[in-house]
Amino acid sequence: MLLKTCYRPRSEAIGILYDQKRLSEAVQSLNHKDKPSASICSTLVQLCLQQRAFGQGKVVHSHTRASGFVPGLFICNRLIGLYAKCGRIYDARVVFDEMPERNLCYWNTMISGYAKVRQLGETRKLLDEMPQRENISWTAMVSGYAKVGQLGEARKLFNEKPQRENLSWTVMISGCVRHDWPKEALRLLRQPFRV
Secondary structure, three states: HHHHHOOHHHHHHHHHHHOOOHHHHHHHHOOOOOOOHHHHHHHHHHHHHHHHHHHHHHHHHHHHHHHHOOOOOOOOOHHHHHHOOOOOHHHHHHHHHHHOOOOHHHHHHHHHHHHHHHHHHHHHHHHHOOOOOOOHHHHHHHHHHHOOOHHHHHHHHHHHHHOOOOOHHHHHHHHHHHHOOOHHHHHHHOOOOOO
């Protein structure tokens, strides 16, 4: 293996493999006796996220747990993003639930993940649990309802939204068009845009 013959520090060698997009070698280079650094974990999880490599990401996550390393919030958010993009929303939720603290970014990542896999009941529950709702999370929820044709629910949530930016209007209008509600789409288009 490249890293065994390399005299460079492990983080630098992993960085080289990362730059060369050699994900499996980089993940295999994790020494199960050593606690990985935050930068190594972050780098590997980011590459897994970019390549949507669920299996490799799970290996990195498992290694961090086995070595006693407690991933920081930044790494946790990347893991949630990876699992959600790979359709593994249960794994994303486990990471989310284990986080010691969460800011809006982490809530939004999880809500968007649920919306993408169309688990709208869970998406709505999580939105309702949010300590402070933000436009991104509202729009993700409206988008989720619109994508599956639940336009009544989408419109209800859209109307509850305190601020409606361009994206939420676009999501609502495109949902109406996609599901053959042309009159509602036109009605939305004719409404004065209110932020």
